[in-house]
Amino acid sequence: MDKVWNLKQEGDSNIIKHLSVVLNVDMVIANLLAQRGVANYAEAQAFFRPKLSDLHNPMLMKDMDKAVERLEKAIDNQEKVLIYGDYDVDGTTSVAMMYQFLRSRLKNLDYYIPDRYSEGYGISKTSILYAAEQKISLVIVLDCGIKAVEKIQMAKDLGIDFIICDHHNPGDSIPNAVAVLDPKRLDCPYPYKELSGCGVGFKLLQAFSKRNNIPFSELTELLDLLVVSIASDIVPLTGENRVLAHFGLKKLNTSPSIGLKTIMQFSGLNTEEKSVSDIVFKIGPRLNASGRIEHGKKSVAILTATNEEEALLLGDEINSYNEIRKTLDRDITQEALEMIKRDPEHESKNATVIYNRDWHKGVVGIVASRLTEYFYRPTVVLTESNGLATGSARSIRDFDLYEAIGACSDLLESYGGHMYAAGLTMKIENIYEFSRRFEEIVTKQITNQQQVESIDIDAKIYLSDITPKFFRILKQFAPFGPHNMMPVFVTENVLDSGTSRPVGKNLEHLKLDLIEPTSTSAQFSGIAFNQSQHFDAINQGMPFDICYSITENEFRGKTSLQLYIRDIKAKTY
Numbered sequence: 001m002d003k004v005w006n007l008k009q010e011g012d013s014n015i016i017k018h019l020s021v022v023l024n025v026d027m028v029i030a031n032l033l034a035q036r037g038v039a040n041y042a043e044a045q046a047f048f049r050p051k052l053s054d055l056h057n058p059m060l061m062k063d064m065d066k067a068v069e070r071l072e073k074a075i076d077n078q079e080k081v082l083i084y085g086d087y088d089v090d091g092t093t094s095v096a097m098m099y100q101f102l103r104s105r106l107k108n109l110d111y112y113i114p115d116r117y118s119e120g121y122g123i124s125k126t127s128i129l130y131a132a133e134q135k136i137s138l139v140i141v142l143d144c145g146i147k148a149v150e151k152i153q154m155a156k157d158l159g160i161d162f163i164i165c166d167h168h169n170p171g172d173s174i175p176n177a178v179a180v181l182d183p184k185r186l187d188c189p190y191p192y193k194e195l196s197g198c199g200v201g202f203k204l205l206q207a208f209s210k211r212n213n214i215p216f217s218e219l220t221e222l223l224d225l226l227v228v229s230i231a232s233d234i235v236p237l238t239g240e241n242r243v244l245a246h247f248g249l250k251k252l253n254t255s256p257s258i259g260l261k262t263i264m265q266f267s268g269l270n271t272e273e274k275s276v277s278d279i280v281f282k283i284g285p286r287l288n289a290s291g292r293i294e295h296g297k298k299s300v301a302i303l304t305a306t307n308e309e310e311a312l313l314l315g316d317e318i319n320s321y322n323e324i325r326k327t328l329d330r331d332i333t334q335e336a337l338e339m340i341k342r343d344p345e346h347e348s349k350n351a352t353v354i355y356n357r358d359w360h361k362g363v364v365g366i367v368a369s370r371l372t373e374y375f376y377r378p379t380v381v382l383t384e385s386n387g388l389a390t391g392s393a394r395s396i397r398d399f400d401l402y403e404a405i406g407a408c409s410d411l412l413e414s415y416g417g418h419m420y421a422a423g424l425t426m427k428i429e430n431i432y433e434f435s436r437r438f439e440e441i442v443t444k445q446i447t448n449q450q451q452v453e454s455i456d457i458d459a460k461i462y463l464s465d466i467t468p469k470f471f472r473i474l475k476q477f478a479p480f481g482p483h484n485m486m487p488v489f490v491t492e493n494v495l496d497s498g499t500s501r502p503v504g505k506n507l508e509h510l511k512l513d514l515i516e517p518t519s520t521s522a523q524f525s526g527i528a529f530n531q532s533q534h535f536d537a538i539n540q541g542m543p544f545d546i547c548y549s550i551t552e553n554e555f556r557g558k559t560s561l562q563l564y565i566r567d568i569k570a571k572t573y
Helices: 013-023 027-035 041-048 064-076 089-102 125-133 149-157 197-211 216-220 223-232 239-254 258-267 276-293 297-303 308-342 361-375 401-406 428-445 468-475 532-538
Strands: 004-007 081-085 109-112 138-142 161-165 179-181 352-355 379-385 388-394 412-417 421-426 454-457 489-496 501-503 509-515 524-528 544-555 558-570
Touching: 013 027, 013 041, 027 468, 064 138, 064 161, 064 179, 064 197, 081 089, 089 109, 089 138, 089 197, 089 223, 089 276, 089 297, 109 125, 125 149, 138 197, 149 161, 161 197, 179 197, 197 216, 197 223, 197 239, 223 239, 223 258, 223 276, 239 276, 258 276, 258 297, 258 308, 276 297, 276 308, 276 361, 297 308, 308 352, 308 361, 352 361, 352 428, 361 379, 361 388, 379 428, 388 401, 388 428, 401 412, 401 421, 401 428, 421 428, 501 532, 509 532, 509 558, 524 544, 532 544, 532 558
Parallel strands: 004 454, 081 109, 081 138, 138 161, 161 179, 352 379, 524 558
Antiparallel strands: 379 388, 388 421, 412 421, 489 509, 489 544, 501 509, 509 524, 544 558
């Protein structure tokens, strides 16, 4: 199916002209800045040159004073403290960060990651009973807890205090903890709302350090962990997140912790400069793999490792979990594709619900994402766990998956998530009815527009606009991520220079050499993954349109510009 190209509205023309003059940049660059909310020189400076001094005062966060006081008390009295976090990347980096900071200050310090399979997401009853048994007096929770009203009350009744550091939306009531740090609390005046779970934990450490005259340089040693959480949790790369990610990447590229250095070695990230994309596709999946296949504690263990020997042993183990994860992911995705294609009605459906009791629970979310990409429709993938059907759901652009699942809540034991991703559990006998009703709801709610994959385009440009200066400035728009994506451009009526060709094991990709129809046009190389179907059309020598991002390609020690082609619109005659 052809993708729709959506050209974004240009920024305010007066702002664009102003930025072009004061920054000495061309109008395309000025427009990209205006589209990102930059309106003047000072804002451009903050965008291009982030400073740690731009971070907000952590004491602005609701309950921060209570959290700092309780942590000070725990350290003064050398209490038994437990750090608790979710089993995903944001959770494990959060726990590792907090543990690294506190282990020199507390003798009786431990951490706890719940088991994905026996305990599930969030604060578990098992963990509270464990804390009581170990005579823990304070638990610091990271990346979860905002909705654990009953569990926190249970802990309070057992004499255990909790500090909650979360970034998810709260429910109708706030847990009765000593302190609940969450910028998304309606009564929280903190100016930046999009921190990761690790980011909220960092603000607690920032506040504690400020109150206790601890140099900020001690906190900067933890920023490599923080950027891994920001990138992996797909939070907006704006405001404070942009500042923290910028300096976190610097730390990751110059002096990473032993654990992260080891993971990068196993990922093949040895020399080139690491980016947000490298974290998302190389580092994050490995940290996630231990929680998916074995136990999330292994990820914390490597992230807090103090010697290379220990880190290498853990790295090898985690890498093996990742290989298992990749095999399961590939095999189950293939099984699921074949199951769906065998369904005679699948082409007329607007949603996918698929169940296999033998699939591995740890990878059904990844499989749901792959199937969503393949068929481009809301997808639910279920397996069996503890006698129930449990699984993950993924959505397409602009369709509210959480709302659609909520309309089937009477068939579910539990569910949670947001617009684009959700988890759910139901009795096995309810699968058929859930599948029928979910399809019915999606069919009623989804629009024709939502069913077509679209690409947002920042601007139309000529290939001749891509000068060394243009790309040099473009690179400074990084780090890229949600709300600050790598710019996408359209160039119309380009030509194949005559040397473009299909490449790849199955000749599924296109290696392109492109020129504009002018005698002075330079040649630009491009790569178009999984788009070899366009080769016959562009090989006719007729003009075609491309949408793309501009990247660098390193080959045999030489770096050159390369167009990363996202889509092609070829004309046939």
